[in-house]
Amino acid sequence: MRIDMASRVVYYSWKGHTEKVATALAKLLGAELVRIEPDRECRIGREAMKAFLGMKSPIRPTKNDLSGIDALIIASPVWAGKVPPYVNAYLDSVRGGTGKPFHVIVEMGGRGDQSAIARVRKALERKGMEFVSSASTIEKDVESGAFAGTLEQFAAGIRKQ
């Protein structure tokens, strides 16, 4: 990664695990950190169903214009083998990313990472962006700190880009 390269880590987190991952990653990369915020209180049953159905839920205005950004990293929890409806809403709103690289990291209890990554990948490729790499972390490793190695490896790959 060029020294002057501007990267942005965009994340959603309900319980804080993805936030921990995204914050540590942004620090490793010297990247801007942006949080996706729901526009209204999260009623988890309804939102889980919307994740399952691949739907969107309203979010507050979130930096979605990628002009001036060289690489985008999406960090999301795995919900129902997919991603939260807030992440779907963000991905749908992204603009100015044509031809730009992106990376995906998902955080989970233990299963569904590949299908969740595939959702993000498809949504951004539809916007003309170029998928480069992905990684996943597991809740218990995020809690214990054992995710550091995975994260360093992921960050090293992004830096090499």
Ligand SMILES: Cc1cc2nc3c(=O)[nH]c(=O)nc-3n(C[C@H](O)[C@H](O)[C@H](O)COP(=O)(O)O)c2cc1C
């Ligand atoms: C609605 C919902 C659905 C979930 N579905 C999955 C799943 O399919 N696979 C999995 O491994 N974990 C699943 N989880 C667990 C979360 O991915 C895990 O707890 C993660 O650490 C949450 O990130 P957060 O703390 O940033 O919100 C689900 C959690 C919620 C709330």
